[in-house]
Amino acid sequence: MALDRISLIDFRNHAATELGETAQFNLLVGENGAGKTNILEALSLLAPGRGLRRAALSDMMRSDSGAGFRIGADLRQDDAPLRLGTYADSANPGRRRVRINGAESSATGLGEWLAVTWLTPAMDGLFTGPAGDRRRYMDRLALALDPAHAGHAARYEAALRERNRLLADRREPEGAWLDAIEAQMVPHGAALMRGRARLVETLAVRLAQMPAEPFARPALTYAPGAPDHADGLSQALFDNRARDRAAQRTLAGPHRDELEVVHAAKRVPAAQSSTGEQKAMLVAITLAHAGLAAQGRAGLLLLDEVAAHLDPVRRAALFEQLRGSGAQVWMTGTEAAPFSTIADEAAVWRVGAGAVERA
Numbered sequence: 001m002a003l004d005r006i007s008l009i010d011f012r013n014h015a016a017t018e019l020g021e022t023a024q025f026n027l028l029v030g031e032n033g034a035g036k037t038n039i040l041e042a043l044s045l046l047a048p049g050r051g052l053r054r055a056a057l058s059d060m061m062r063s064d065s066g067a068g069f070r071i072g073a074d075l076r077q078d079d080a081p082l083r084l085g086t087y088a089d090s091a092n093p094g095r096r097r098v099r100i101n102g103a104e105s106s107a108t109g110l111g112e113w114l115a116v117t118w119l120t121p122a123m124d125g126l127f128t129g130p131a132g133d134r135r136r137y138m139d140r141l142a143l144a145l146d147p148a149h150a151g152h153a154a155r156y157e158a159a160l161r162e163r164n165r166l167l168a169d170r171r172e173p174e175g176a177w178l179d180a181i182e183a184q185m186v187p188h189g190a191a192l193m194r195g196r197a198r199l200v201e202t203l204a205v206r207l208a209q210m211p212a213e214p215f216a217r218p219a220l221t222y223a224p225g226a227p228d229h230a231d232g233l234s235q236a237l238f239d240n241r242a243r244d245r246a247a248q249r250t251l252a253g254p255h256r257d258e259l260e261v262v263h264a265a266k267r268v269p270a271a272q273s274s275t276g277e278q279k280a281m282l283v284a285i286t287l288a289h290a291g292l293a294a295q296g297r298a299g300l301l302l303l304d305e306v307a308a309h310l311d312p313v314r315r316a317a318l319f320e321q322l323r324g325s326g327a328q329v330w331m332t333g334t335e336a337a338p339f340s341t342i343a344d345e346a347a348v349w350r351v352g353a354g355a356v357e358r359a
């Protein structure tokens with residue numbers, strides 16, 4: 001299965017952009033602000049979730065048009081072609097709609113056909129930034145493996161907010177209220193932790209099979225913020241009630257989970273590794289995840305501004321790994337030069353001010 005064509009209508013700075021006759025390597029070349037990342041963002045919306053910028057739907061509607069956006073894609077399968085579409089109307093900017101072969105579906109439905117993995121410059125501070133970013137990262141990767149993961153995360157968060165509201169209430173919360181809210185938190189919290197644990201375990205296995213160089217293989221550990229099974233989480237919430245009341249918030253739970261990342265060869269935490277090593281570790285995780293996510297689906301791998309930031313040896317190794325990954329790869333750059341070794345086998349588009357031209 002592969003993506004044959006994608007079209008963007010009134011999406012960000014693209015009024016009407018179509019990219020057809022794709023290849024395994026697809027290169028988007030253009031100057032800063034041309035609209036390259038916008039195309040990757042449109043591709044990322046062919047999967048469940050909020051896309052690679054986690055932007056509001058209204059921000060993605062082309063500002064000059066006043067209309068909603070439309071993204072369409074054709075997938076090639078063995079038997080019949082498949083048409084995927086996702087769109088949002090300006091009259092109803094809170095709701096993303098999905099059509100699969102013309103029939104109304106949901107973002108979760110897209111996940112049955114396509115798995116999308118990405119690496120963007122916005123992720124550069126992932127290892128040094130707040131733990132919440134790493135939890136969201138785990139959840140995004142887990143969502144590509146199990147479309148139900150997002151629902152558990154959302155329901156756990158909603159119940160957590162409610163418990164924290166009760167704890168912060170000046171009146172002493174009734175035990176029965178806490179019983180009720182914890183009964184909602186526990187199944188979703190336990191499923192959330194299970195999903196994150198499974199993700200990290202499977203990624204760790206894949207990473208262990210990868211060569212230690214040139215991508216600074218990372219070792220990953222999932223550190224749960226509470227016992228990671230339903231009975232244990234339930235007991236922890238109950239036992240912590242007095243402490244949580246004093247703190248006016250919930251001190252233990254999956255909202256305190258951590259993803260620990262260590263440079264495997266040097267045994268140095270990723271947060272203390274060099275900028276280049278951190279980027280190389282992100283590339284390794286992205287490659288491992290792309291291989292996991294695709295299974296049985298079309299895999300799209302979006303690499304924004306990655307190639308130009310690698311030295312020639314690492315760049316050649318990246319292209320080699322990508323070739324073997326089976327995923328369809330979309331890469332951006334301000335110049336064509338870093339892609340010269342794959343230019344012959346790639347589909348190349350020049351992007352300029354929201355328009356594309358096949359090079």
Ligand SMILES: Nc1ncnc2c1ncn2[C@@H]1O[C@H](COP(=O)(O)OP(=O)(O)OP(=O)(O)O)[C@@H](O)[C@H]1O
Nearest residue numbers: 012013032033034035036037038059060061062063
């Ligand atoms: N809703 C919108 N409507 C119209 N234009 C938009 C909208 N959102 C963003 N843009 C424009 O899109 C452009 C940015 O596009 P994009 O981020 O894809 O650039 P890029 O080609 O990846 O550039 P860089 O190389 O700097 O990363 C900006 O000029 C921005 O003003």
